[in-house]
Amino acid sequence: MRSEREMAEAIQRYGDTVRRLCMVHLKNYADTEDIFQTVFLKYALTSVSFDSDEHEKAWLIRVTLNACKDLLKSIFRSRTVSLEELVEQPAQLSADHREVLEAVLSLPARYRDVVYLHYYEEYTAPEIARILGKNVNTVYTRLTRAKGLLREKLGGDGDE
């Protein structure tokens, strides 16, 4: 098991990423807390030797997404949820941020991953395909459709 110091560093470094993925997928803060802990416990226990920070981050993203999917498979969840339930202190978010995040969260689940990974983490489609274990063309298709949906909700040019 990794040391307490290593874990504190990892949470500091990757906590936000894991947190955002939880927000994209999960319906309440309690589930987020569960997944957050699960992901970092797996990280603490893993014997995987990471080649680089990028490799480590991709591993954590994959583990987080899988953990979220496992949780969602195991219990009944409504398709949509308010941001208030997802973020502990939503008041700290600006109106624009809230609008964007709510638009993302309103997307079908299969589009949310690619939106986050592409727009925020800036992974390319082939990289996203590797992380999600999907065909690259599937990723391209999802990205295109997600952009279309977001454009409808948020307006403006998708790539600006």
Place this chain on the structure above:
Amino acid sequence: MNSRIKRAFDAVHAEESLKESTLAFLERRRKGGRVRQGWWAGQRLAMAACALLLALGIGGWWLYFTPTASISIEVNPWIELGVNRFDRVVSVEGRNDDGTALADTLDLRFMDCTQAVQTVLESERVSALLAADEVMAIGVIGSDATQCSRLLGQVETTAAASPNAYCYCADGQEAAAARETGLSCGKYRAYLALRELDPTITPEEVRAMSMRELRQRMEELSAGNSNDSTGGTVTGNGAAAGETAGGSGQNGWGGHHEEDHGHHGWAYGA
């Protein structure tokens, strides 16, 4: 849109409380894991120790309680003492009714075999029989020649003060042959010796006779033979009997008492 999405996500951070609770959770798991690991290690160690103790216990029990030789004491009461490799009595068995009655009155288990034989010799019943000139045969029976020789020496020393006690040593093969006829080793030897003098004698007759009666019978027969064949027959019969009994000087009927107390007539080949 790209930058809006990026800024929006950028505004989302893992809450400090979430980080802290996760670190606390990991610490609990770490401690729990250690405890559990320690618990398992402790369990394994305890189980190994138990297994070792059990093995030692069973091994020790087996070593201590497995008889490696037996001492057959026969006057008319016939008892057999099981002796372990440490020369301790681990079992006492009455081989006939009188023997069972005698065994019940004596507490011989776990005694040193010398002490046990001494106790038997000094018991009221046996000492009364010996005082009445009954004959006692004490046989050391076993397949370990070293232990048998040691035990025989101890038994001989213990019985030295009893004039009618005869000590002998027999191996497992002879003991098995004696068992087949239903006789003690001592009586079996007497039977073989008597058969040389009187081929009509049966094991049943021998079994029904006391050691003294056997001695008397042998004396009578050998005296008769001496009269008939004008000397030398006793020696001849004796040699034959001794050979038949498989006895050497040590293993033959008389044992050391033959030397100590002179020729009793029936101690052929001794």
